[in-house]
Each structure stands twice: as C-alpha cells, then as structure tokens.
Amino acid sequence: MDPTTAMYVAQGLHGLAYGMLLFLVASGLTMVFGMMGILNIAHASFFMLAAYFSYQVLAFTGSFWLALLLAPVAAALVGVLCERFLLRRTHAFGHLGELILTVGISLVILEGVKVFWGTESLPIHVPPLLEGRLALGGLDYPIYRLFVIGLALVVLGVLAAVLYTTRLGMVVRAAVSDAGMVNALGINVPLLFMFVFGMGTWLAGVAGVAIAPILTVFPGLADQMGMDAFVVVVTGGLGSLWGAFLVSLILGELNSYGVQFVSQLAPVLMFLFMAIVLAIKPMGLFGERE
Amino acid sequence: MNLPRQALTLVVLASLLLFGVADAQAAQAKAAFDPDKMADMSDFDPNKPVIPTGDTIKIAVVASFSGPAAVVGQIYFISVQWAAHDINKRGGIMVDGKRKLVEVIKANHASQPAETKKVAERMVLQEKVNVLWGTDGSHLMKIINQVADKYKVIAQSASALSDELYDTTNFSRYSFMSSFSTEQIGRAIGFYYGKIRKKEKKFYILGQDYLFGHSLADGFKKGLKEYYPEATLLGEDYHPLFMKDFAPYLQKIKASGAEVIFTGDWIPDAENLLVQARQMGIKLPFANLFLDEPNMLHRVGVDGTTGLVHVSQYGAEGGAFKTPGQIKAYKAWNTLWKTKWGPPYNTRLYEHGTGNIGSYIQQTYWLLSVIERAGSTDPEKIIKVWENDSYQLLNGKVLTMRSCDHKAIQDLHVEEYVPPAKQRESFNIPPYFWYEGTSSVGPSVAIPARYVLPKMDKSLARCKDKSEAGE
Numbered sequence: 001m002d003p004t005t006a007m008y009v010a011q012g013l014h015g016l017a018y019g020m021l022l023f024l025v026a027s028g029l030t031m032v033f034g035m036m037g038i039l040n041i042a043h044a045s046f047f048m049l050a051a052y053f054s055y056q057v058l059a060f061t062g063s064f065w066l067a068l069l070l071a072p073v074a075a076a077l078v079g080v081l082c083e084r085f086l087l088r089r090t091h092a093f094g095h096l097g098e099l100i101l102t103v104g105i106s107l108v109i110l111e112g113v114k115v116f117w118g119t120e121s122l123p124i125h126v127p128p129l130l131e132g133r134l135a136l137g138g139l140d141y142p143i144y145r146l147f148v149i150g151l152a153l154v155v156l157g158v159l160a161a162v163l164y165t166t167r168l169g170m171v172v173r174a175a176v177s178d179a180g181m182v183n184a185l186g187i188n189v190p191l192l193f194m195f196v197f198g199m200g201t202w203l204a205g206v207a208g209v210a211i212a213p214i215l216t217v218f219p220g221l222a223d224q225m226g227m228d229a230f231v232v233v234v235t236g237g238l239g240s241l242w243g244a245f246l247v248s249l250i251l252g253e254l255n256s257y258g259v260q261f262v263s264q265l266a267p268v269l270m271f272l273f274m275a276i277v278l279a280i281k282p283m284g285l286f287g288e289r290e
Numbered sequence: 291m292n293l294p295r296q297a298l299t300l301v302v303l304a305s306l307l308l309f310g311v312a313d314a315q316a317a318q319a320k321a322a323f324d325p326d327k328m329a330d331m332s333d334f335d336p337n338k339p340v341i342p343t344g345d346t347i348k349i350a351v352v353a354s355f356s357g358p359a360a361v362v363g364q365i366y367f368i369s370v371q372w373a374a375h376d377i378n379k380r381g382g383i384m385v386d387g388k389r390k391l392v393e394v395i396k397a398n399h400a401s402q403p404a405e406t407k408k409v410a411e412r413m414v415l416q417e418k419v420n421v422l423w424g425t426d427g428s429h430l431m432k433i434i435n436q437v438a439d440k441y442k443v444i445a446q447s448a449s450a451l452s453d454e455l456y457d458t459t460n461f462s463r464y465s466f467m468s469s470f471s472t473e474q475i476g477r478a479i480g481f482y483y484g485k486i487r488k489k490e491k492k493f494y495i496l497g498q499d500y501l502f503g504h505s506l507a508d509g510f511k512k513g514l515k516e517y518y519p520e521a522t523l524l525g526e527d528y529h530p531l532f533m534k535d536f537a538p539y540l541q542k543i544k545a546s547g548a549e550v551i552f553t554g555d556w557i558p559d560a561e562n563l564l565v566q567a568r569q570m571g572i573k574l575p576f577a578n579l580f581l582d583e584p585n586m587l588h589r590v591g592v593d594g595t596t597g598l599v600h601v602s603q604y605g606a607e608g609g610a611f612k613t614p615g616q617i618k619a620y621k622a623w624n625t626l627w628k629t630k631w632g633p634p635y636n637t638r639l640y641e642h643g644t645g646n647i648g649s650y651i652q653q654t655y656w657l658l659s660v661i662e663r664a665g666s667t668d669p670e671k672i673i674k675v676w677e678n679d680s681y682q683l684l685n686g687k688v689l690t691m692r693s694c695d696h697k698a699i700q701d702l703h704v705e706e707y708v709p710p711a712k713q714r715e716s717f718n719i720p721p722y723f724w725y726e727g728t729s730s731v732g733p734s735v736a737i738p739a740r741y742v743l744p745k746m747d748k749s750l751a752r753c754k755d756k757s758e759a760g761e
Contacts, residue, residue: 007545014537021534110357118634119361121561123589126569133571142569145537214566215534216558216586220358224532224558259527259538266538267499267530 001138009139011256017145019252020152021211025225026232026244027159028203031196033230034239035176038087038197039098042106044226046201050075050208051217052113055122064127064213072205079201083194106222114219124212148210155206156245163241172196176239228270235274237284247277247285321659322682323652325615329379331622336368336635342378342391347667349374349657350413352406352424352434355398362426363398364634366449369650370394370423372623372643373658383662390667392658395419399430406430410437420667421446421657428452428502435465444669448653449646451475452505456695457747464669466676466696468653468689470603472502472554473509473745474702478601478737479552479577480513482704484521486735490575491521494548496539496563498555499528506554506579509745517741524548533559536566544572550599556580561589568594575599582645584638587707587728595729598707604649605703605734606685609718617719619684620644642724652683678760690739692760694753697744699760701736708732 001009029043053071058064082105090097130144163169175182175189176196183189207225215221232251236243251270258266277285333340351370355363374392377383382391397413399406406425413419414437422445424434431450438445439462447455447467454460456467483490495510497503507526514521524546527539540563543551551574555563560580567574568590575597581587582602587595611617623643627636643651660679664671677693690699705716707729714722716731724730743758 003545007541010541011538014535014541018535018537114360118637119364120634120637120639121557121583121585121589123585125589140571142571144569214562214569216561216565218358218558219360220532220558223358224534228534255535256538260542263527263539263542 003138006138008260010141011260012253013139013141013145013149015253015256016249017148017252018255019249020149021207021214022225022228022232022251023245023248024148024152024155024207024210025204025229026236026248027155027241028200028207029229030233030236030239030241030244031203032200034233034237034244035172036193036196036200037238038091039095039102040087040200041099041102041226042082042109043102043200043204044222044229045106045109046075046079047204047208047211047225048217048219048222049078049109049113050205051124051212051221052117052122053205054209054212055117055124055217058124064125068206068209071209072202075205075208076198076202079204080194080198083197087197088190088194110219110222119219121216121218124217126213144213148214151206151210155203156241159203159241231270231274235277235284237281237287240284240286243284243286319680319682319688321656321663321679323655323659323684325613325619325684327380328619328622329376331372331376331379331626334372334375334626335630336364336371337632339371339394340375340378342393345388345390346393347383347385347390347421347658347661348393348395348417348419349421349423349654350395350397350410350417350419352397352399352410352413352422352430354401354426355396357400359401359426361634361639363396365639365647366423366425366650367394367396368635368640369647370654373651373654377658383658384665385661386666386668397422399425401427401430403430403433406433407437410434411441414441414443420444420661423448423654423657425450428455429500431455432460435460435462438462438464442669444672446653446657448650452502453509453697453745453747454501454505456697456750458750461695461747461750461752463673463696466691467744468656468691468698469649470700470702471697471744472505473512474742475554475579475601476506476509476511476552477513477516478702478704478742479510479599480515480521481517481737481741482599482601482735483550483577484514484516484518486704490549491518492524492547492549493521493552493577494524494543494546494550495526495552496543496555497526497528497553498531498559500531503528503554507552510552529559531559533562536563537570540567540570540572543574544570548574550575550577552577553581554579557583557586561586564590564594573597577601584641584725584728584730587725587730588638591727592709592729595707596709598729600705600707600731602645602703602705602731602734603700604645604652604683604685604687605705605731605736606687606716607703607734607736608715610644610685610716610731611719612686616684620719638725648685652685653689656681656683656689690760692744692746692756694756694760695744695746695750697746699739699743701739702742703734703736705731705734 032040050071053074054067057067090101126144130147133140179189232247236247254269258269351366353363353366371394374394378391382389397409422434425431428450445465453471495507497507577599660676664675680690682688710723712732717724
C-alpha cells in the first residue's frame with residue numbers, strides 16, 4: 001500500500017474507532033433516554049465514574065481485564081441505586097424534574113471524584129497485551145484501537161441479541177411501548193426499568209473503561225463525551241440501537257475525513273449532519289418513539 | 291601544600307566572578323527577591339493556611355476553585371499564599387503608615403465569564419481587596435481587567451497570556467501583565483530552532499481553536515519569519531477545545547513529513563495529544579508550552595517524553611541551583627511537600643516549587659515589593675512604582691514592566707527534555723534529576739529579552755512614540 005493510500009485507510013480506521021467509542025457511550029443513553037424516556041443528563045457522569053473505578057481496580061489488582069469486568073458493574077450499581085431511590089420518584093413528573101435531578105447527580109459525581117481521587121489527571125495505561133501497533137501492508141495501526149472496534153461490535157451483538165431475540169428483550173420492548181399493559185400482565189415493570197437503567201449505565205461504564213487508556217481521566221471527562229452522545233441518540237432516533245450505531249459510524253468518519261480535507265469545518269460537520277437529518281426526519285434516522 | 295592553595299585561589303576567583311555576575315544582574319533591577327530574608331516556612335501548610343484578618347493588604351486570587359479546572363485554582367492559591375505567608379512572618383509590609391499583613395482570598399470564577407464578573411465585583415465592593423490576581427483564561431482575565439478598570443483597583447495578570455489583553459481596545463492602566471505573553475512565546479521557539487538548534491526545518495502547527503491558540507501560532511510564524519526564514523511551515527490546524535480524538539490530526543501531520551509539531555495546547559488537550567501520538571507510534575518532538583505537567587509526562591514515560599522542547603518563563607541556564615539561597619528556597623518547599631502537606635498538595639504536581647509555580651510565587655513577590663516601595667495600597671501610587679519597575683527573581687532573571695502597555699520584558703528559556711540520567715544539567719543538586727519516571731528539563735537555553743520583546747500595539751496612544759523596549 002503506498003503512503004497516501006495508507007493514510008486514507010488509516011483515517012477510515014480512526015473514524016471507525018472513534019465511532020465505536022461514541023457508540024459505546026451512546027448505546028447506554030439510547031436505552032435510558034431513547035427507550036425509557038428518562039432524560040438522564042448524568043449519563044456521561046456514569047461513564048466518567050467507571051473510568052475512575054477502573055483506575056482504582058487497576059491500582060489494587062494491576063489487571064485491566066478485571067477493571068473492564070468490575071468497573072462497569074460498579075457504575076451500574078450506582079446507576080441502579082439512583083434509579084430506585086431518586087429517578088423513579090421524579091419520572092412521573094416529566095422531563096423537567098429529571099433534568100434538574102440528573103444535573104444534580106452529575107454534580108454530586110463530579111465533586112465525589114474530586115474528593116476521592118483529586119483534581120489531577122490519573123494515568124491508565126493500555127494493557128501490555130494490546131500495546132503496540134499492527135503492521136498490515138504499509139499500515140501501522142494501534143492494536144488498542146482495533147480492540148475498541150472489536151469490543152463495540154461485541155457489545156452491539158450481545159445487546160441486539162438480548163433485545164431482539166430473547167423473552168427478556170421482548171418484555172423490555174413491550175414495557176417501553178406500554179408499561180401499563182405489561183404491568184397488568186403481572187410483570188414487575190419498575191423492576192424491569194431498574195434493570196434497563198442499570199444496563200444503560202453498565203454500557204456507559206464499559207465505554208468509560210475502554211476510553212480511559214486513550215483519554216485523560218480527570219474531572220472534566222464527562223463533559224467531553226456527554227454532548228456527542230446526545231447528538232448520536234437524537235440523530236439516530238430515540239430508542240433505536242441501529243440508529244445509534246449507524247450515526248456513531250457516520251460521525252466518526254465525518255470527523256476523521258473532515259480533519260483530513262476540511263480541517264476548519266470538521267468540528268461543525270457533526271452538527272450539520274444532525275441538522276440535515278432532523279430537517280428531513282424529525283424523529284431521527286430510525287426513530288421509534290416520540 | 292601548593293595544590294590546595296591553588297585550588298583555594300581558583301575557588302575565590304570563581305566566587306568573585308559568580309557574585310560579580312549576580313551583582314551585575316541585581317544592579318539592573320530596582321529590587322530583588324532575597325532568599326536570605328525568607329522567613330522560616332516550616333509551618334506553611336496550604337491546607338491550613340494562616341490567613342490574617344483585620345486591616346490587611348487583600349489579594350483576591352480569582353480562579354477556578356471548583357469544577358473540572360479546580361486544580362488550577364489550587365496551584366495559584368498555594369503559590370500566592372506561599373509568598374504572603376513568608377511576608378507575614380517577616381512582619382508584613384509598611385504601607386500607609388503602618389505594618390500590614392497580606393490576606394489572600396480565594397475568589398472562585400468556576401471558569402464562567404458571568405461568574406468572573408460577579409466574583410471580581412464582590413471582591414472589590416464587599417471584600418475591599420487591593421489586588422485582583424488572575425487567571426486561567428485570557429477571556430476571563432479580560433473581565434477581571436474591566437472590573438479593575440471600573441473600580442480602580444490593581445489587577446495582576448500572572449497567568450493569562452494573550453497579547454490582546456493589553457492592546458488599544460483592552461488596555462487598562464490598573465492592570466499589569468507580569469507573565470510572558472503569546473507572541474513572546476512563539477517567537478522564542480522560532481528563535482531557538484533558527485538561531486540555536488539549527489536542525490529541524492519542517493514544522494506543523496496544531497493548536498486550540500480560540501484566541502490564545504491563534505495568537506500563539508501567529509507568534510511562532512512571526513518567529514520563524516524573523517529568525518528562521520529557511521524553515522518550512524507544512525501546515526496548521528486548529529481543533530476545538532477538549533478534543534477527544536487527535537488521531538486524524540496526527541495522521542495528517544505524519545503524512546506531511548513534519549519534523550516538529552508546535553502546540554500551545556493545555557491539559558486535557560495537551561495530554562490527549564501526546565498520549566495518542568505516542569500510541570500511534572508518532573515520535574515527533576512537540577515544541578510546546580504546557581507539555582510539562584508531571585502526571586502526564588509520567589503516563590507517557592521516559593521514551594515518549596524525550597526530545598520535547600518546552601518554553602519556560604522560569605528557566606535557568608546551566609543548572610537551576612547556582613546559589614545557596616536558591617537551594618535553601620527550593621528545599622524549604624520540597625521538604626514540606628515531602629513531609630507535611632496532605633492531599634491535594636502532596637502529589638507530584640507540587641513536588642518542585644519551580645516552573646510555573648516558581649513563576650507565580652515570584653510574580654507575587656514582585657507585586658508585594660511594588661506595594662512596599664509604593665508605601666501604600668493606593669492604586670495610583672502602585673502604578674507609579676510598577677511602571678518601568680524591574681525586579682530580579684530568585685533564579686536571577688530580571689523582569690521589567692514596560693510602562694506604556696504594562697507588559698513584562700524578560701528573557702525566556704527553551705528547555706529540552708532528557709532522560710533522568712541527563713537531567714543533572716538542570717537539576718544540579720542531589721538527586722540530580724527532577725523525576726525518575728519521565729524525561730524532564732535538561733539543557734536550557736536563554737532567549738535574550740531583546741529578541742522576544744512583548745508585542746506592542748502602536749495604536750495604543752501611550753505607546754505611540756515608544757520603541758518595543760519601551761524607551
């Protein structure tokens with residue numbers, strides 16, 4: 001592969017890797033905001049919290065893999081507690097209450113990480129197994145980014161399988177569509193919603209751990225990803241996993257090739273794309289619910 | 291017997307030479323920091339600061355003390371409080387007929403423009419502060435300067451770097467820029483590569499897409515044009531603040547064939563840029579301003595940080611510790627860091643009271659010296675002393691306040707980062723390295739002030755007939 005082709009291919013892979021990271025964050029949000037209709041401004045804070053948890057697990061055990069296993073679960077537990085004792089009470093009163101409450105939760109998480117871990121950035125390294133680069137026909141690509149692409153695809157596969165091929169997934173979709181009816185059938189809908197919220201925060205947690213070796217883990221980490229995740233969910237269509245996946249990929253590639261060809265415009269391409277999509281399809285690409 | 295006598299003669303001659311040089315430098319300055327007069331600082335603890343009350347000289351440190359950038363406020367506070375604690379233990383400063391202690395007040399602007407105006411005004415009107423000391427962000431310093439101008443109180447810009455703060459539109463005679471500024475920084479790097487290093491010729495600019503990033507890049511381009519016309523600028527890109535993925539920019543730079551990346555990015559962008567470049571196998575040196583934060587450097591490690599080129603306003607040629615006073619002042623800080631301070635001040639960010647922290651401390655001493663020599667907290671008397679004033683810092687460097695636009699004229703230093711074993715060139719006392727787990731300052735080259743005079747806006751009426759040296 002000649003250097004120019006290698007550069008374009010590498011830009012494509014960068015776009016794919018970033019898109020997959022975006023999808024990991026947005027997939028959780030699409031479940032919580034898109035499916036359940038909970039306006040969770042604190043979603044990115046759970047993502048950040050998982051990154052800090054992963055630092056702690058790494059400090060105790062030295063194992064990135066254990067961190068990848070435990071930190072998202074810990075973040076999900078915090079999420080479940082928030083849903084059970086805080087969000088459930090405000091959900092009935094609409095988005096305004098959720099907005100205020102989740103902004104509050106995000107501030108508490110922000111101050112919490114500063115109290116426990118300080119204000120400075122924390123180092124999380126790429127695990128030794130995934131260090132280095134893969135040389136393929138003139139292309140020299142970081143292995144860890146390939147791992148992120150693979151991880152996101154696995155998450156997508158598992159999530160799709162659970163939601164669209166299992167009884168649990170069927171019940172979740174039914175409850176999202178008509179909670180009252182599902183409740184009347186004897187299914188504990190609040191428990192189900194708590195489970196879905198936990199899944200959403202777990203996904204944010206997986207993204208937080210995956211991104212920690214690439215991005216700086218510091219108290220502003222949540223701000224960096226939060227807005228992008230909302231753009232993905234809204235443009236993809238509220239509640240649509242496939243929409244979130246497709247839009248994440250498009251935004252990743254727009255960012256990558258945008259920098260290559262129209263550098264100054266690259267940051268606005270994402271919003272331009274969102275505006276065009278919403279102008280044509282106000283419900284987003286694959287919107288399922290209002 | 292002859293040999294020791296010859297050795298003794300050499301030592302005496304060397305001492306005379308050394309002190310002669312020091313005296314010559316001190317003679318240039320109207321005042322100087324004297325480490326021998328420093329108080330016993332062993333009781334200093336930033337977590338339990340001794341803050342005097344009553345009739346005091348009040349300095350408001352206007353900065354981020356909450357939110358993601360809270361660490362910046364912590365750095366500023368410990369620096370200003372250190373100088374205040376020292377002066378207070380010496381008995382304070384004689385102003386307006388009596389000795390007054392220095393009171394440092396935290397004023398949290400939370401990185402928000404609206405909050406900056408509110409808190410700065412509260413400091414002036416309610417707390418009756420004498421000085422507004424700031425801040426992280428030129429756009430916020432601009433607001434502080436406006437407040438200073440409106441209420442006629444002194445503002446010290448110790449860390450906001452944009453030249454535009456003191457142009458004809460924004461200049462306030464109540465505000466003084468004691469730090470270096472963007473054009474100086476850019477030109478210093480251009481001078482270093484063109485007149486000193488003379489090696490790499492292909493450059494690429496990658497900066498943050500706002501006033502500061504562009505202003506710094508303009509300075510660098512000016513520096514290359516002036517001092518390195520043979521150099522080629524292969525491209526320049528500006529990214530939004532808090533960029534997540536630098537890979538597309540880095541891929542483009544790699545393909546351009548650049549030999550050096552010039553950047554003024556600050557954390558978290560600086561860290562993400564460096565980490566992601568090294569993960570991608572891009573080992574190009576970064577000529578930078580803020581790639582000096584020790585946590586970030588440790589994350590990348592020795593190999594990834596070797597060859598970084600850093601411009602500093604608090605550097606020193608041929609070793610940071612040349613006099614017993616410099617060693618004493620350094621140890622006073624470092625010993626407390628090792629033995630006394632708790633979180634957050636016990637991390638490696640605070641290990642050395644040098645670099646930016648050293649600069650903030652010394653800039654504060656300059657302010658206090660000006661107030662002392664003015665003999666008053668009256669802003670007009672302070673202005674009169676500070677304009678054209680010069681002050682010698684602990685490291686021997688002299689700052690001169692250009693009177694027409696209130697910008698500091700000073701030598702800058704360009705430092706090359708080297709592995710721990712080679713850091714003794716800079717850290718010339720035991721253990722002979724700054725950090726064991728990362729490359730850090732090694733060779734340091736002074737860029738004389740006359741080559742990097744701060745940008746002067748000639749349309750500012752006060753500067754109309756002045757040379758860049760302020761004469």
